[in-house]
Amino acid sequence: MDTERAYIPPALEAGRSWGFSLNLYALRSRRNWGIGDFTDLRTFVRFAADAGAGIVGVNPLHALHYSNPEAASPYSPSSRYFFNPIYVDIEAVPEFSSPNARAKRLRTRVATEPFAATLALLRDEPAVAYARVARAKWSALEELYGILGEQRGERYAALAAFIRASGERLERYATYEALTEHFARGKSGYGWTTWPEAFRDAGSEVVRTWAAANRRRVDYFKYVQWVVREQLATVAADAQALEIGLYLDMAVGVDPSGADVWDEPGAYLLERRVGAPPDPLGPLGQNWGLVAPDPLATERDGGAAFSELLAATMTHAGALRLDHVMALLRLFLIPQGASPAEGEYVDYPVERLLALATAQSERFRCLIVGEDLGTVPDGFRDRMERAAILSYRVFLFEREDDGSFKAPGRYPTFGLATATTHDLPSLAAWAIGADLDFWELAETMPEGWAADARDARRVDVARMLEALLAAGELDELEFEASRAAIDERASDRTRFAPLVRAVYRYLATTGSRLVLVALDDVLVEFSPVNVPGTGFEYPNWRRKNHALLENIIRDQSIAALAAEVRQRVKGDQQ
DSSP, rough: OOOOOOOOOOOSSOOEEEEEOOOGGGGSSSSSSSSOOOHHHHHHHHHHHHHTTSEEEEOOOOETTTOOOOOOOSSOOOOEEEGGGGGGOOOGGGGOOOOSHHHHHHHHHHSSTHHHHHHHHHHHBOOOOOOOHHHHHHHHHHHHOOOHHHHHHHHHHHHHHHHHHHHHHHHHHHHHHHHHHHEEEEOOOOOOGSOOEEEESTTSSHHHHHHHHHHHHHHHHHHHHHHHHHHHHHHHHGGGSSSEEEEEOSSBBBBBTTTHHHHGGBBOOOOEEEEEEEBTTTOOOOOEEBBBOHHHHHHHHTHHHHHHHHHHHHTTOSEEEEEEGGGGTTEEEEETSSSSGGEEEOOOHHHHHHHHHHHHHHHHHHHEEEEOSSSSSTTTHHHHHHTOOOEEEEEOOOOOOTOBBHHHHHHHHOOOESOTTTTOOHHHHHHHHHHHEEEEEEETTTTTHHHHHHHHHHHHHHHHHHHHHTSSSOOOOHHHHHHHHHTTTTTTTGGGGHHHHHHHHHHHHHHHHHHEHHHHHHHHHOOOOOOOOSSTTTTTTTTSSSHHHHHHHTTTHHHHHHHHHHHHHHHGGG
């Protein structure tokens, strides 16, 4: 029953590969509109290909809330079937370059004051100003849709073909977006749970009548998704120069107020929220605020929805990361309004889900990586390996029973090795305890935790440095220099460069099939993108990279690190 295996790219069949991971929203460039976009991603993919990388990973690109762009967590999507238009490069949409008079007026508006000044301010912001970025992009997208309507022609016909091929799911998603916009005007709430009762049933006659009466607005949201997929497909095409390709990420659940739940409420366990029991990353347990699929839904639809969900992302990916892959087996679910201590595990049809996942993996020739951090049931990783799903191994968590860091030879070969995750600070920030600073300010941890946590971190940092020294990745001078930079909490990023190089050289010697270099580590970012357990206490999912993309791709120190990792991973293959 467990003979199904996921697709393994030729580069990993008998060899190894490596690449970069980044947060798309964090890319800062001289030309974007205040947030990293698909053109920035294309630029980085080309840089990675030139550096000999085999893969480029990004944060989840799922659709969030168009009418509430400040709800910015990529792991709390409105829909996992559709994509976030905030990443569209407006100036790369063909309608923008049209000879149409309306397009000329739009180009003039974008190039002149005050719009150009607004874009300059958005670029200079240290954090993504989501609402202001969205206001600029949405107004432009509406103009572009109007331009397409005036021109008609081949692109208009292509849009019509996309709409026909996408069927009822796109119709319902676009209707949801239009209704959310309609009911959100002048109100603080958003999402279908705030609507009048008659509109909460996606299949009702009331909803269909409203959509027919507001057809142009509903079709606008279809156009938006078409544009997103066009640009994502272009990135994926460029990523074919990589031996594996674009590495996308799929969140474990969805926002209960979002499009997917409104569309199919019976497919979700609405009275529970996904989370985690207490563990070192969250001593009080975690409530992620997501709703989970009903395990019986797979039985009812034969796995059609799960297969469609995988296809939506795998179409554009050479690899797919399943966030919290243990969800294929079980999820820790918390009754709505209760604490994580009152949660319990709910079982899922793991063999059915694995069979569906591996079948789609083969169909789309897409590698699967399972993020198996936290509480992993006994035997689950063995089951993953039999299904050819790579295990996700994080340097900071890979320890022996005594707390020491695992030697490179102790890493599994059938895995992806990296240093940190989106829920952790960069290597340098972890070493100086910057995450502990933010937790202390947020006051979200148990009373009296701080002193013990800082003592434990000092011990862990010493263990890390000793492991790197013992492996020969730090020499004595680099060891002392790294320890001094950490002890002094140095603000000079270059002082942490030997530590970062040493960790990634260490990981490159592990033998793991994939090694992923986090851009945040290479850039020595001191502020995390996400502090688990915080909401308004910390500006999660907003911090940009301090360096411009144009400088990153020309940075010789980054090129040198890439060359070292490539040589160790590939040996004489390149």
